[in-house]
Amino acid sequence: MTRAPLLALTAILLLPGCETTNGPRPVSSAPTSGRHSALAVLTPADAHERELLAPGGNADALAKWAVELGKRADRSDLPDEAKALRLRARRFALAAQERGSRNLMIDVILSSIADDGSPVAVTYSNQTEANQLVSDGEKKFARGDLDGALACYQRALAVDPHCHRAALFAGDVFFSRGENTAAVQWFDRAIAIDPDVETAHRYRGDALLRLGQYTAARDSYIAALVAAPYSKITRAMLLHWAAAAASRVQFPDVSFPRGSLAIADGKMGVNCDPRDGALSLAYVIARAAYVTESKIPLASYRHSLAEEADGLRKFVLIADELKEKNPRDPNILAHSAVIEFLAQMDRDGLLEAHILLDRADAGIAADYADYRAQHRDQLSRYVRTVWLGAK
Incomplete structure (x- = not known):
């Protein structure tokens, strides 16, 4: 967007008619409890x-x-x-x-476990023999027969060299024995088969932590999070690493700018709270402009990574223009840290990573896998440098 339209946009920022919204629902929301209390239906057996x-x-x-x-x-x-x-x-x-x-x-x-107590069916391999071997290995592992389990996993991998779970579970056998170096080697094999499954990265981090290799463990936990960014487990393990390494994880405040699009009956409007000020309104109007200019059908609209990135970039540009006109503008002064943070993320090539990891709703999250396929390094760098403050 050129400079003139940006200035024109700032001239209509205080138009009436904005409605308060709660904003998009986060991806990693807390589970909701059922209608009936689980405690109420449990009768103690002893x-x-x-x-x-x-x-x-x-x-x-x-x-x-x-x-x-x-x-x-x-x-x-x-x-x-x-x-x-x-x-x-x-x-x-x-x-x-x-x-x-x-x-x-x-x-x-x-x-x-299903509601009736039945096990949820798990397929380990598309090859029947390998699938059965891994299943047999799991039963042996549960009984404490680690040697028998390992033999099953190794045989399964010989039958199906692409069986991720066989390599993963073999590593878990060595981890259970306390043979952490061998465990790491097997987890590496699982990662080579499928780097987009978080478990092997996370288990590898556990083994490296036992070995006292804190930096390598950190990188494994980051890789686990990049594989499954909206999992409570991967975030919790990163916090676990930080505690063990006497470090800390610091998530940036992403509560501003606020606002959302209201789409119904083939029409689009903007939702925002006037108390959020001109900058939030600028952001949500920029998002509306992106949808219109991109000719996105309203019937199939979803909040996308591209839309959010465009909205935040225009938010920063508009903030810069307002600052040029009035360096003491209260909107700018109140949100200068957020403005500078977003500008820095854009300069560093990390704005999309920031959006996906710290601003994602369900619509944005739908773009995660495609972005990760091309930009895994940016996601890892964002976690390492922004969340962990490391080089």
Whole structure:
């Protein structure tokens, strides 16, 4: 956009008719609880469970018990017993979640066990023999037969050299034995097969942390986050690394500029709160202009990475123009840190990474995989330099 239209845009910033909006829903939103209390439907089976379920009981203790029940289900050879244990594991995981536990295994349990206690089917390989070998290995691993499990995983990889889970689980065997260097080597094999699965990167970080290789562990946790940026697990493990390395993670404040587009019945308007000031209105009007100029069909509209990046770049340009006209403009003074941060991200080639990792809603997140395929280095650099303050 040229300088004249920018100045023209600033002249209409205070038009009436803007409506307050809550803004887009974040991608990594907290899970919502069900209509019925998980605690209310659980009946304790013994004194231990009675203590866990007592009012004021520890949420993380409930989560740990859910994990233990899941392990018992894996070790059971009786289908009905295993199903009952899985169902109980799921219910305790829901109860732990209801009480506020942030144990990362809760999501694993809830995603791997159906509502009726049946295991959620997992396909390890498209080749039947390799798939069965990995499944057999998992059963042996759950029973503590690490040698037997490793043999199954290695045979599966021989049958299907592209079986990511076989290499990953083989590494987990070595990690469980405390053989961390060998574990890293196997996790590297899994990453070479599929670098876009976060688990091998995260497990590799765990092994490197045990070896005291903090910088290498950091890079693995960053790679895990780049693989799964909207996962609570990958963000939590980055915080775990920071605590272990006596470092810290600092997320930038992205609450400004605010505003959204209102699209209904083939028409587009802008939603904003007049109290947010001229700059927020400039940003959302710029987004509307992008949609119009790009001839995006309103019937299939979604908030995109390109639209957001264009809106933020114009926001910075308009802020610069306002500052030229009046260096003491209260809008500029109030938001100078945000303006400078966004300008710096653009100069550093990190504006899109910032949007995807710190401003994404569901629409923007849909562009993540395509961006990562071409710009993995920018995403990693953003986490390393902006979140962690490293070179």
